[in-house]
Amino acid sequence: MAVEFRVLGDVEVLVDGRRLDVGHARQRCVLVSLVVDVNRPVSSDQLIDRVWADEPPHKARNALAAYISRLRQLFSDADGVQIVRGPAGYALQADPRTVDVHLFRDMLARARAASAPAEAAGLFDAALALWRGEPFATIDTPWANEVRGSLEAERFSAVLDRNDAALGAGRHGEFLNELTTTLQAHPLDERVAGQLMLAQYRCGRQAAALDTYRAMRERLVEELGVDPSAALQAVQQQILDGDPARPVSQPAAAAAPAAEPVVARRATRLVGRDDDVRRVLSAFGDGPVVTLTGVGGVGKTRLALETAAREESNFVDGVWVCELAPLSDGSAIGRAVAAALRVQAGYGQDVDDAVIDHLRPLALLLVIDNCEHVLANAAALIDRITYECPGVRVLATSRESLGVEAERLVPVHPLSEDDAAVLFVDRARASRPDFDPDREPVGAVAEICRRLDGVPLAIELAAARMRAMSSGDVARRLDRLRLLSGGKRGAHPRQQSVTATIDWSYRLLSETEQQLFARLSVFAGGFDLDAVHGVCADAGTTDDDVLDMLMGLVDKSMVMVRTGPTGTRYDVLETLRAYGRERLQDNGxxxxxxxxxxxxxxxxxxxxxxxxxxxxxxxxxxxxxxxxxxxxxxxxxxxxxxxxxxxxxxxxxxxxxxxxxxxxxxxxxxxxxxxxxxxxxxxxxxxxxxxxxxxxxxxxxxxxxxxxxxxxxxxxxxxxxxxxxxxxxxxxxxADVLADVVMNDGDLSTSTAYFEDLFFRSGEGTDPLRRLLAAERISLGYQAMETNDAALPAAREAVRIADSVGNPTGRALARCALARALAVSRPDDALPIISDAHELASAVENTWLIAMAEMESATIHAARGDRRAAARGHHVTLEMFVIAGPSKVIPLQWDNLGRMARFLLQAGATVEAAALHGAAVAAGRRPPLNAAEVAQLDGVEGVVLTGTEIVDYARTALRRFM
Missing domain, CATH: 1.25.40 (Serine Threonine Protein Phosphatase 5, Tetratricopeptide repeat)
Structure with missing residues (x-):
């Protein structure tokens, strides 16, 4: 039974002319994967990737095996067809001529080998007739889309070859309209233009042929900045000479004149990118294609050129640079690369083929800059270079990944604060040689760099303003968009202002991505997916819809992804956020x-x-x-x-x-x-x-x-x-706050009575944390009144309530109270309790309670006779409570200083103890030392301390014990 496999259109399998049901889309994708690689094994991992890409099911191998089994049953009666499994994977064994794509390629090879134009044209026509539509149109996977694009490129190349042969056979009138339409679809393809010019001339339309050349030349100059190739100029000369009998097909790829590779040397030094250069070079150790990704203006181009300049001597055939920013049509990439390499494709030869033929024997580094707006075409050509030119390394820059198999990504991040400041100073001195950062307003340069997110382009443009402004002026008037324009004349227009750079990226977004990007500008300091959905999503939009759009912005370097203890969060650089806010204003x-x-x-x-x-x-x-x-x-x-x-x-x-x-x-x-x-x-x-x-x-x-x-x-x-x-x-x-104020004023009995009343009238049904606070304050009041028998039960009650609630701050506060109540009489029991309090407070970043735990720990260590640990605890507490400036001593700090006075007295530092005790009394605080302790200072004259002196004096007093 004869079998035909058809994939140049919808997927079909015919057995003796009868169409078989090959199953649903994923099973068809498995079939196509085997068909395009007929008689070659495809591993299970490759098949799974081709069918499911990044989202395989839980049991992908089981599902794959089921698809293979069904396909085997489907072909069980077919002659010469079977699916076999070997060590390297699954393979479809069949005659390649039964597969339309392989038959197509075989017929193309025979057509290109034919000596007579008419014979060649007939074979080309027969090969093209195998196409029934878009290859496997109903299959939508990354792999299928890539193969489909490659097949479409093969078809277009065959069409052009067929046109050459048909013109050579005298069929110019037959193809005149088709060539006109083809040139409209591919306005920068010189080969199509040459074919149309000859067809027009041979149909007696010489003026139209010359107009076609003139229009083509204008497009090439405007879009690519190049003149028509020598081959197309030769066609024009044929027409001007009136020589219609000259052969249409020309020798392939006229040899390019010898040219020296050139990497532009920059007049300014590269700042803060040495580690990035090393990352790029390291990435080349893993593959032949490295893509620098990052937001516009972050310095991808400069990093690529610097890396290329440093590596130039390591490539026998040098370093070559191709700039894609001027292109508006992806089909012109081959021509742009050819122009950069000084390659001239002969008439009758595809320009991409000419580039590959030129590069195949060479060993060089090819820098392809700004791929993002022509991503698919750039990826297709780079993919060919990777596989067909083993000595070539490609360094690309793009806002997003090319997606080619051999690619290694190197994200380029904004500069650190220090490097950003160095860059600003360096560029400011280039604009104004007498610029001295030490004479500028304190913090102005750092503020400029911070507000510009460390993005080099923005920093360089801001530094250029130093010709007429101070850094303070720039910082005050820093409109991140309008102020930052007027870059160097040699730069591409979009690199002469931050606005133009961002606008370039914005216009490459889809309409829905533009809408989401603008809305994201409302966030400050980052956001998560829930916030994006809650703030930015339209009615009816699902989380998956929002995530898809957000990932599109991430892929295009418009949004940054961060991972941390709370999960994945996203952020937009401030310069981009400012642009987004303008778009929100514009759309109302x-x-x-x-x-x-x-x-x-x-x-x-x-x-x-x-x-x-x-x-x-x-x-x-x-x-x-x-x-x-x-x-x-x-x-x-x-x-x-x-x-x-x-x-x-x-x-x-x-x-x-x-x-x-x-x-x-x-x-x-x-x-x-x-x-x-x-x-x-x-x-x-x-x-x-x-x-x-x-x-x-x-x-x-x-x-x-x-x-x-x-x-x-x-x-x-x-x-x-x-x-x-x-x-x-x-x-x-x-009322609770007022009771605390009363306690701080020294009226301990009134405050304690208030909290006792609150505790007993509130009952178990009220806010348990408020009851906990009341119990803790009762314990604190009684301890301050030296009634520890009442303080300890209240502290234990606070712990009981806190543990029942499970709130870490409440548990830490209650344990501080309990440790305080046990500190003097049972310090060994108090130590693990205060350690727990410290751990609980640290887990929730409650610096007040961490400091309180340190203070209680110091008191406990002093009671145990460990002076060194006590001094360290007091010192840590001292620093943590300096929150309102060194001249402002808050109540908890006075508590710490009072305990330090007692510690210093016990350690024999009577002068220092007297000074701290006297400072507290002078400030109207409750005396930290009792009468018996004050008596020990009889005759000791302490230093009189005020204001900023108190904390500094205390630090010095502690150091002798640390």
Whole structure:
């Protein structure tokens, strides 16, 4: 039974002329994979990749085996056809002439070997007649798409060869209309133009033929900056000479004149890229194609050229550079590469073939710059070079991966802060030789580099402004887009301004990608997929839809991906974000998107508030707490700030209060920024608003912690005795804050009585963390009144409540209270308890409680006689509590200094102990030493300390014991 395999169109298998059902798309893909490689084994891994790409099913090999089994059954009665499995994989054994694609290639080879034009044209026609449409059109996988593109290229090459043969056989009139249409589809293909010119001339249309040449020349000059090849000029000369009988087909690939490879040498030095050059060279050790990817202006081209210049001597045939930025048509890539290599394709030869023929025997480095807008065509040619030219290495630059098999990616990142500053200074001196960074405003250069994201193009353009401005002027007036224009005249126009560079990338996006990119500009400091869906997605859009669009922006270097303890997050460079905001303004959606952003993050803050009071506190801290000292801030704190500012700007006080009162735990960890938010919301709010008392309590708590007791009392009075509604943070009750102020003022009995009343009247049904706080304060009050028998039970109750809730901060606070109550009488029991407190506080980055644990640990070590450990603990606490500047001593720091005074007295440092005790008394604090201890200082004169001297003196006093 005769079999025919057809893939040049829809997938078909015919047995004795009868069409078989070859199954669904994936089974057809398996068949096509075997057919195109007929009689050659294909491994299981290759088949799985061809069928499923990056998303294979859980049991892909089982599914593949099932498809193979069905196909075997399908061909069981066919003569000479079978699917066999060997060590290298599966193979379809069949006569290649039964497969249309192989028959097509066989007929092309015979046509190209034919001596008579008419015979050749007939064979070409027969080969092209095998095409029934787009190859395996119903199969859509990356592998199938790549093979389909390659087959389409083979077909087009056959069409051009057929045209040559048909013109040689005198069939010019038959192909005149077809050639006109082909040139319209491929406006930069000189071979098509030459064929049309000859057909026009031989049909008696000499003027039209010369017009075709003139138009072609104008397009080549405008698009590629090159003149027509010698072959096309020869066709023009034929027509001018009136010699229609000259052969159409010319010798293939006229030899290019000898030319020296040239890598442009830059007048400026490369800054901060030595490690990147090494990464590129290392990547070449793994494959012949390396692609530098990254956002526009990050320095991909400069890095490629620098690498090429350093490696030029290692390539026998040198380094060659091809710039693709001027191209608007991907079909012109072959011509652009040929022009860069000084290769001239002969008339009758495909330009890509001419490039391959030229490169095949050479050993050189080919730099192909700016591939992103003609990605598919660039990838196709580079793929051919990789497989057919073993001595050639390709270094490409692109906003996204080429996707060729041999490719190795080297992402190019913005410069570090230090390297960015060095680059700015270097380029500023090039513009103004007397530029001295030491004479510039402090921090101005760093601010410029930070706001420009370390992107070299933006930094260089900003530095160029130093000809007429100071760095302070540039920093103040830094419009990331409009100010940064006017690059070097030799640069491509899009590299002369940041706006043009970003605009170039933006225009390469699809419409939906452009829309999403603009909306992403509303975020500040990064975002996750949930936020993108909640803020940017249209109604009906699924998470998968959003992820697909987002990954498209990532692939095109418009969005960065970061991974961290909270999972995958994304970010947009500030220069790109500024451009996106302009696009939002242009399309009139800026306010609507900002409103969705604010609403989303207010709701997130409310969830965070509840979450931070539960067992999942650590996860929420990771998400919303700003991180200092890192290059990437993987939290939503900046988004919360942006949401608050939007609410205030729109006078949406309800939204502002909802956000401000959701953050007291963050407020205490961060300090001044969120405190300012709540104060501003209070000033704008109606006092009858349900959230007003919680807002008052939140602000008052901040001032109480900082020791601003008078201001805290003033703020508390605004609540007029009203308590917050249920569900707010246990830290936000104005009456509780007032009791803490009273305790700090020294009225221990009144404060302790308040918390006892609160504890016993609140009962088990109320906020357990507020009851925990009350128990902890009771223990603290009794201990300060030296009634430890009452302090210890209260501390144990605090631990019981905290453990039942499971909140890490609550558990740490309660253990600090228990360790404090045990510190003097049972220090060995207290030590593991305070160690637990430290660990719990560290896990949720609660610096207040970490410092408190250090302070309690120092006291415990002192009680155990370990002076060195005690001194270290006090020193760590000293540094952690310096949060309001060295001249401001907060209440907890006074507590630490008082304990230090007792430690120093016990260690025999009486002068230092007297100085710290005297400083506390002079500041109106409760005396840290009791009467018996003060008596030990009789006759000792301590140094009088004020202001900034206190902390420095304490540091010095501790060093002798560390």
């Amino acid at each position: 959606t800026a306010d609507a998107v900002a409103s969705r952003h604010a609403t989303y993050f207010v709701e997130l803050a409310e969830r965070a508030s509840a979450g931070m009071r539960g067992r999942d506190e650590a996860a929420w801290v990771q998400r919303v707490l700003p991180k200092a000292g890192t290059t990437f801030v993987a939290t939503d704190f900046d988004n919360l700030r942006t949401a608050f500012e939007f609410a205030m700007a729109r006078h949406d006080i309800d939204l502002a209060l909802r956000l401000a009162t959701s953050l007291p735990e963050i407020h205490l960890r961060v300090g001044y920024d969120p405190m300012d938010w709540v104060e501003r919301a209070i000033q704008a709010a109606d006092r009858q608003h349900p959230l007003f008392p919680a807002a008052v309590g939140t602000v008052a708590r901040g001032y109480q912690v900082l020791g601003e007791f008078a201001h805290a009392r003033t703020i508390i009075a605004l609540a007029e005795g009203r308590e917050p509604a249920a569900g707010v943070s246990f830290l936000a009750y104005p």
